[in-house]
Structure formats: C-alpha cells, structure tokens
Amino acid sequence: MTVLATRKDLMIVNMGPHHPSMHGVLRLIITLDGEDVIDCEPILGYLHRGMEKIAENRTIIQYLPYVTRWDYLATMFTEAITVNGPEQLGNIQVPKRARYIRVIMLELSRIASHLLWLGPFMADIGAQTPFFYIFRERELIYDLFEAATGMRMMHNYFRIGGVAADLPHGWIDKCLDFCDYFLTGVAEYQKLITRNPIFLERVEGVGVVGGEEAINWGLSGPMLRASGIQWDLRKVDHYECYDEFDWDVQWQKEGDSLSRYLVRIGEMTESIKIIQQALEGIPGGPYENLEARRFDKAKDSDWNDFDYRFLSKKTSPTFELSKQELYVRVEAPKGELGVFLIGDRSAFPWRWKIRPPGFINLQILPQLVKRMKLADIMTILGSIDIIMGEVDR
Amino acid sequence: MIIDTKELQAINSFSRLESLKGVYGLIWLLVPIFTPVLGITIGILVIVWLERKISAGVQQRIGPEYAGPLGILQALADGTKLLLKEDLLPSRGDLFLFSLGPSIAVISILLSYSVIPFGYRLVLADLSLGVFLWISIASIAPIGLLMSGYGSNNKYSFLGGLRAAAQSISYEIPLTPCVLSISLLSNSSSTVDVVEAQSKYGFWGWNLWRQPIGFAVFVISSLAECERLPFDLPEAEEELVAGYQTEYSGIKFGLFYVASYLNLLVSSLFVTVLYLGGWNLSLPYIFLPHFEINEVGGVFGMTIGIFITLAKAYLFLFISITTRWTLPRMRMDQLLNLGWKFLLPISLGNLLLTTSFQLFSL
Numbered sequence: 003m004t005v006l007a008t009r010k011d012l013m014i015v016n017m018g019p020h021h022p023s024m025h026g027v028l029r030l031i032i033t034l035d036g037e038d039v040i041d042c043e044p045i046l047g048y049l050h051r052g053m054e055k056i057a058e059n060r061t062i063i064q065y066l067p068y069v070t071r072w073d074y075l076a077t078m079f080t081e082a083i084t085v086n087g088p089e090q091l092g093n094i095q096v097p098k099r100a101r102y103i104r105v106i107m108l109e110l111s112r113i114a115s116h117l118l119w120l121g122p123f124m125a126d127i128g129a130q131t132p133f134f135y136i137f138r139e140r141e142l143i144y145d146l147f148e149a150a151t152g153m154r155m156m157h158n159y160f161r162i163g164g165v166a167a168d169l170p171h172g173w174i175d176k177c178l179d180f181c182d183y184f185l186t187g188v189a190e191y192q193k194l195i196t197r198n199p200i201f202l203e204r205v206e207g208v209g210v211v212g213g214e215e216a217i218n219w220g221l222s223g224p225m226l227r228a229s230g231i232q233w234d235l236r237k238v239d240h241y242e243c244y245d246e247f248d249w250d251v252q253w254q255k256e257g258d259s260l261s262r263y264l265v266r267i268g269e270m271t272e273s274i275k276i277i278q279q280a281l282e283g284i285p286g287g288p289y290e291n292l293e294a295r296r297f298d299k300a301k302d303s304d305w306n307d308f309d310y311r312f313l314s315k316k317t318s319p320t321f322e323l324s325k326q327e328l329y330v331r332v333e334a335p336k337g338e339l340g341v342f343l344i345g346d347r348s349a350f351p352w353r354w355k356i357r358p359p360g361f362i363n364l365q366i367l368p369q370l371v372k373r374m375k376l377a378d379i380m381t382i383l384g385s386i387d388i389i390m391g392e393v394d395r
Numbered sequence: 396m397i398i399d400t401k402e403l404q405a406i407n408s409f410s411r412l413e414s415l416k417g418v419y420g421l422i423w424l425l426v427p428i429f430t431p432v433l434g435i436t437i438g439i440l441v442i443v444w445l446e447r448k449i450s451a452g453v454q455q456r457i458g459p460e461y462a463g464p465l466g467i468l469q470a471l472a473d474g475t476k477l478l479l480k481e482d483l484l485p486s487r488g489d490l491f492l493f494s495l496g497p498s499i500a501v502i503s504i505l506l507s508y509s510v511i512p513f514g515y516r517l518v519l520a521d522l523s524l525g526v527f528l529w530i531s532i533a534s535i536a537p538i539g540l541l542m543s544g545y546g547s548n549n550k551y552s553f554l555g556g557l558r559a560a561a562q563s564i565s566y567e568i569p570l571t572p573c574v575l576s577i578s579l580l581s582n583s584s585s586t587v588d589v590v591e592a593q594s595k596y597g598f599w600g601w602n603l604w605r606q607p608i609g610f611a612v613f614v615i616s617s618l619a620e621c622e623r624l625p626f627d628l629p630e631a632e633e634e635l636v637a638g639y640q641t642e643y644s645g646i647k648f649g650l651f652y653v654a655s656y657l658n659l660l661v662s663s664l665f666v667t668v669l670y671l672g673g674w675n676l677s678l679p680y681i682f683l684p685h686f687e688i689n690e691v692g693g694v695f696g697m698t699i700g701i702f703i704t705l706a707k708a709y710l711f712l713f714i715s716i717t718t719r720w721t722l723p724r725m726r727m728d729q730l731l732n733l734g735w736k737f738l739l740p741i742s743l744g745n746l747l748l749t750t751s752f753q754l755f756s757l
Contacts, residue, residue: 015550023633034554037727126633128624128724134454200625200723376554377726380633 012040019048023126023380026390028364030379037376042368046361049394057354061320062088062162065354070156072358073392075118078111079334080392081160086241087330087343087351088162088321097291100164101243102284106177107150107159108242108332109273109280113184114143115335116266123263123384124195127204132195139187142180149173162321164290174281181274181281188271196267205259209370209382212257219366223337223359224265225386229257235333247279259385266387269335320349327353336360336387358392431519435508438705439656443470445709446716453720477649485642488548496543497643497650503535504657511664512587514674514700525586526574529665530567533620536654537563540629540639543651547642555638558727559622559629565734566619566626572742573609573616576749577602577669590673603670608745610670612738617662619734622655624719628727663711664704671707674700 018029027048033041053072057065062084069084070077082104089096096104117140121133144154150169151157159166195201211221216229226233234251236244252268254261323345331340337359346352363386370382444459444467451458459466484490510525512518522528537560544556578584580602581592593600603610619626630638640651667673676699725733 013550013554015554022636037554124723128627128631128633129722131450131454131720134456138455194721198723200725203729204723204726375726375728377628377631377634377724 025388028390034376039371039374039376039379042371044364044367047394049390053395054354054356057351059350061349067158071391072395073389074155075389076111076115076335077155077157078107079332079339082108083330083332083339083341085160085162086332087341088323090330091323091326091328091343091345094163095291096163097288098285099287100289102280103165103169103289105242105244106277106280109277110143110146112273112335113270114140116270119266119387126380126384127201139184146177146180161290168289178281181278184274204381205263208259208378209385210258211366220362221366224262225337225363227253228261228265230255235331235338247276249275259381262385322347322349323351334359337363356395358395360388361393364388364393431508438660439653440470442656442660442712449716450720453717474649478646480645482645482647485548489546492542492546496539496546497647499539499542500536500654501650503532504654504661507532507661510586511668512590512673513704514697517697517700518587521585521587524584526578526584530571530574534563534567544639549642551635552639552641555629555635559639562628562730563620565731566616569612569734569738569742570616572746573613576606576609576746579749579753580605586668590668593672594675598672601670601672608741612742614666616738617666618715621658621662623715625722625725626730627724628730631724663708666711667704667707674704676703
C-alpha cells in the first residue's frame with residue numbers, strides 16, 4: 003500500500019484461455035502500461051491432444067480421421083500432408099484425375115479457411131457483420147465438400163495414391179457455379195471492407211514484419227508473402243499439378259496487417275482461378291492408385307493356426323512404410339504445413355513430427371505487440387491467423 | 396359511550412379522508428413523472444427490437460421472430476430473464492460502488508429527458524439552460540461507469556471504466572461548442588425556444604442547414620457519448636471482454652443495457668430538437684397550406700407533435716444502428732485524436748463562425 007505516486011504501475015492482464023478474441027484457447031499474459039502493451043507472453047498447450055504420439059500406433063488410414071482436428075478450418079490440407087508423406091516415402095504415383103480432384107479440394111479448402119479468417123479478423127477489429135457474410139459463402143463450400151466426401155468438415159477423403167471416392171455426377175457444374183458466385187462475394191467484401199477509413203486506420207502500419215525478419219522467424223504463408231517475399235510452395239515444390247494452371251503468387255511489400263489482409267483476399271480469387279481451370283481440364287481415369295493398397299506383409303501361417311487370419315478378420319489395407327525418413331510440406335492457407343516422417347518397415351510411422359504453420363507464425367506475436375496499443379493485439383493476432391488445434395496439436 | 400363512538404368514527408373517517416387526499420396528491424404528483432418514464436421504457440424496448448431486426452437485416456439473418464408478432468416482445472422477454480437471473484456479486488469487489496454504479500448511470504441519463512420537448516410546450520421542465528442541463532448531467536453517467544469498473548475488482552472492468560471516463564470527457568467538449576452555436580442562433584438555451592426558432596420555412600428552417608459542420612460534429616460526438624460501435628471502446632468485446640459490465644449479471648447488467656439505449660434515445664431526441672426541427676411537421680407550406688401544428692392545439696396536436704418528434708428521432712436512430720453494424724471499432728488513441736485534434740478545433744471554428752455571423756447580423 004506504500005506505493006509512491008510517481009511509480010509507474012504496470013498492470014498484468016491475463017487474456018485467455020477463455021477470452022473472446024483469443025481464437026480458441028490461446029492464453030496471453032500481457033503487461034500493460036495504461037493502454038500500451040509492455041510485454042506479452044503466450045502460453046500454449048490448452049488444446050494439446052498428443053497428435054504426434056497418436057500417429058505412432060496408427061496406420062495411415064487409421065490416422066486420417068485424426069488429422070482433420072489439427073487445423074479444423076483447412077481440413078483438406080492436413081489430409082493431403084498425411085497422405086503425401088507415405089506416398090513420397092513409398093514412391094507411389096497418383097493418377098492424374100486424383101491430382102486434379104485433390105487440387106480442387108485443396109483450393110476450396112483454402113478459400114474456406116481464408117473466409118473463416120476474414121470473419122473473425124474483422125470481428126477482432128470490431129466489425130461483426132462480415133462474419134455473417136463469410137458464413138454464407140463458406141456454407142456453399144461445405145455443401146460441395148459434403149456432396150463429394152460425405153462430410154462437411156472432417157472429410158477423411160484423401161487416400162494414399164488418390165482420393166476415397168470419385169466426384170459425384172454434376173458436382174463439377176455445381177462447383178463452377180460456386181466459383182462464379184464467389185467472385186461477386188469477394189467483390190462485395192472488397193467494397194465493404196478494403197477502403198473503409200476506420201479499417202485502414204486500424205490495420206495500416208500495425209504489426210509490421212520486414213522481409214528479412216520474416217525469414218529469420220521462419221514465417222510462412224501469407225505472413226511471409228505479405229512481407230515482400232514471393233515464396234509459395236505450390237510454385238516452389240511443383241507438387242500435385244499446380245504447374246499446369248495459370249495463376250500468380252499473391253504478395254505485398256509492406257508487411258503490415260493490411261498487406262496480410264490483401265494477400266489473403268488475393269489468394270481467394272487466385273484459388274478460384276485455379277479451381278476453374280482444374281474443373282475445365284479435369285481428365286478421366288482412375289481416382290485412386292490401387293497399387294497403394296499394398297498389404298503389410300502378413301506372416302505365413304497355416305490354416306487354423308494360432309495367428310491365422312480368417313477372411314472375416316482381415317485387417318484393412320495397410321501401407322508399409324519403408325525404413326526411410328523424409329520431410330514433406332504443402333502450402334496450407336496458414337503457411338507451410340509439413341510432416342517429418344520416419345518409417346520403420348511397419349504399418350506405423352516411427353516418428354510423425356508435424357510442422358504446423360500457425361505454431362511457427364505465432365512465435366513472432368510477442369515481438370509484434372510490444373509497444374503497441376491493447377487493441378492492436380487483436381488486430382495482429384487476427385492477422386497472423388492461428389488455429390489452436392494445430393498450434394497445440 | 397354512543398357519542399364517543401360516533402365521534403371516534405367521525406374523526407376516523409375524517410383522518411382517512413385526509414390521508415386519502417394526501418395519497419391522491421402524491422399520485423397526481425407522480426403521474427407526470429411516471430408517464431414519461433413508462434413511455435421512455437417502451438421507447439427503449441422498441442429500440443432494442445429495432446436494433447435486433449435491423450442488424451439481422453444487415454447481416455442477412457431473420458432476427459427474433461417467436462416472441463410475439465415479428466419478435467416484438469423479445470426485448471421484454473430478455474428483460475424478464477435478466478430480472479429473474481441471479482445477481483452475482485464479485486467476492487472481493489467494492490460492493491457499494493458495484494451496486495451504485497448502474498443506478499447512477501441510469502438515473503443521470505433519465506434526468507436529461509426532463510428537458511426534451513416532445514410536443515408544443517409538452518416538456519417536463521422548460522429550463523432556460525435546457526440543453527446545458529443535458530450536457531452537465533450526461534457527464535455524471537461516466538462516473539457511474541467508473542464506479543462499477545472500479546468496484547468490480549476486475550482488470551477488464553477497470554480498463555473499461557477508465558476508457559469510458561476518458562472518452563466521455565473528450566467528446567463532451569466538442570459537443571458543447573456545437574450546442575452553444577445552436578443556442579446563439581436561437582438566442583436561447585431553452586430546448587423549446589430552439590425548436591421554435593426552427594419552425595419557419597418548413598424543413599429549410601432546420602438548424603441542419605444553418606449548422607452543417609455543427610451537425611456532423613454533434614452526431615459523431617453523440618455517438619461517442621453513447622458508446623456506440625465506431626466508438627464503443629469501453630465495452631469492446633474483443634479487447635475487454637465486456638468492459639465495465641464484465642462482472643455484472645441479472646438486472647444490474649440489464650440497467651447498463653437500458654442505460655446505453657436510454658443514452659442513444661436521448662441523443663437522437665436531442666439531434667431532433669437541436670437540428671431537425673423538433674415537433675414541427677417541417678413540410679413547407681407548398682405541400683400543406685393552412686396547417687400548423689402549433690395552432691391545432693389540444694390532445695390531437697399534442698399527439699401529432701409527439702409522433703413527429705419520435706419519427707424524426709427514430710429516423711436518426713436507424714442511421715446510428717446501421718452505422719453500428721457496418722463500421723469497425725476505432726482504437727483508443729485514434730478516438731482521442733479524433734476528439735481532441737479534429738472535432739474540437741472544428742467545433743470551435745464553427746462556434747467562431749456562428750458568433751461572428753450573429754454579431755454582423757445584429
């Protein structure tokens with residue numbers, strides 16, 4: 003109680019894990035001097051489910067339903083990386099049609115993810131209305147997913163060597179209609195948001211990340227591209243069949259929240275361009291490489307022996323991972339989603355290390371919010387675009 | 396014995412009559428107080444319903460539709476729920492301040508309704524400094540907010556209370572020169588005189604045309620005073636959870652809710668009175684010859700006056716509601732910059748212009 007009147011009293015505020023704008027269960031310990039942020043310490047792990055450990059005693063097929071719970075807003079990407087690892091480990095070829103279907107699904111998922119970034123980001127700044135608009139479009143994407151995969155969010159659609167099912171009849175026309183409709187939707191967002199003076203004042207020059215800095219922090223995705231670095235794994239790694247389409251990498255120079263917003267908005271229209279080209283050029287043929295249903299070598303056993311497998315007890319097709327290790331990555335909407343995979347000549351991966359983009363991008367948050375205002379925390383955190391499901395895994 | 400009882404009866408009846416008379420007088424005294432309070436409460440329920448329906452329209456939703464026709468009774472249902480809800484008290488807060496805060500906020504705003512003319516000479520108190528009573532009383536409300544923010548023993552509440560105080564201080568100052576220029580134009584601070592001064596030339600006589608800068612500044616500052624969305628920093632959900640109301644539940648939370656809408660209604664009524672010609676029909680004589688509200692008189696004229704005032708006020712409310720659901724929120728420093736570096740010089744310049752024009756015209 004004997005505090006000198008001249009002493010600066012700092013206030014330590016505990017934001018989260020149940021704060022309205024902490025995007026799930028992120029917890030920030032913030033030191034405030036009035037409205038100014040002096041220090042910020044993120045505390046993670048409230049949504050940790052041991053995803054990497056779970057992978058170690060599941061076959062890839064068994065593990066697929068889990069992966070959509072990493073980044074539950076860009077579910078196709080988690081599935082893609084889960085099958086891409088074993089595919090590249092075992093050098094499995096994917097049929098062309100499957101590649102096209104995958105690209106379409108991935109880009110739709112990217113749009114869905116960016117949409118559900120846009121709404122909460124605007125809500126973080128204080129505009130509630132865009133949240134409802136983005137759901138309008140996102141529902142249509144999920145309708146498309148439901149028609150093709152049977153599920154709206156947790157699809158379980160990708161398989162080693164292809165996809166689980168072919169596109170249903172009429173799906174391609176439906177998707178083309180959606181593309182046309184969505185472009186008008188994006189134009190509407192631009193009209194509503196992009197030139198709004200209050201919005202510009204809130205995001206311009208807030209949370210600036212320089213190009214050099216972005217590389218040093220290991221940022222990826224829109225966070226990196228907004229800082230003036232044209233690095234898109236779809237162009238860099240030439241995976242799936244992105245090289246066959248005509249599209250551009252979206253990037254901005256400034257590195258502030260506004261440029262991250264612009265990059266994401268631009269990526270949505272680019273994704274539509276990719277989808278339209280893929281839908282028009284989708285080839286026929288198989289949607290799955292059946293060779294990939296290689297069985298884990300069953301031990302020879304006599305009929306009715308102790309470990310003989312009767313037909314009704316046949317295990318589902320398992321894919322044997324060779325004794326190799328590799329790192330695979332895809333360009334997820336949040337950034338570089340990677341998996342470091344070590345096989346051990348068994349159906350289970352020996353190690354399954356996930357590199358979630360949100361986790362790596364979140365690292366820069368304390369540095370960005372220092373010396374900013376309290377309200378800027380939400381802008382910056384929103385512009386980083388994290389999903390706690392993949393941050394904590 | 397008989398006489399005694401008779402006397403007693405007489406005395407009893409007499410005293411009963413006396414007390415009845417007192418009660419009657421008291422009731423008669425309270426009627427003009429409670430009628431506006433009832434009317435205002437209904438007005439607030441309407442605003443809540445409008446806010447829900449308009450926001451639903453903006454966001455392509457349906458909004459409330461089950462409580463009553465078109466969901467009109469939704470606000471009433473919400474209020475009933477809040478009344479029946481448990482009144483939680485923070486265990487280590489300052490309970491006195493915690494309980495006092497909401498009532499101060501509501502009462503101070505309710506008081507300012509006394510100077511609003513709803514119709515021709517239909518005003519609770521036609522004070523000669525009418526408009527300034529509102530400005531002075533309106534500055535009491537943030538004290539209530541500060542109290543509740545402090546008494547909650549919660550850092551978010553405290554920050555919200557501080558923000559509320561800082562915001563209302565910085566936006567009252569640009570508000571005052573605007574009101575001053577209006578009272579200069581009408582040579583009086585009384586709200587009735589202000590309206591009378593605008594009664595000529597239909598809607599061309601509105602102060603809106605004579606004071607366009609003042610009108611803009613007044614609208615922005617009154618939105619900030621009401622803590623509506625471009626300026627709702629004290630209760631910014633994404634930053635401060637709910638600001639000063641974080642720890643409140645039940646009817647005390649309801650009081651804050653009511654206070655914010657009371658504030659909104661009083662602001663739009665003042666916009667109507669100061670800039671939009673109050674209870675006047677405001678249509679030029681070309682459209683309606685030989686018709687003037689002031690001359691109709693009686694209950695009919697009064698009703699029309701109230702209706703016109705409310706129609707104008709709700710027109711303005713529509714604008715502020717759509718603003719709320721369209722714009723993002725400002726940051727604290729931007730808000731203060733806007734108040735002190737932009738609105739204050741502009742409103743002072745406006746006052747200077749008005750004063751010099753008035754001087755030259757004399």
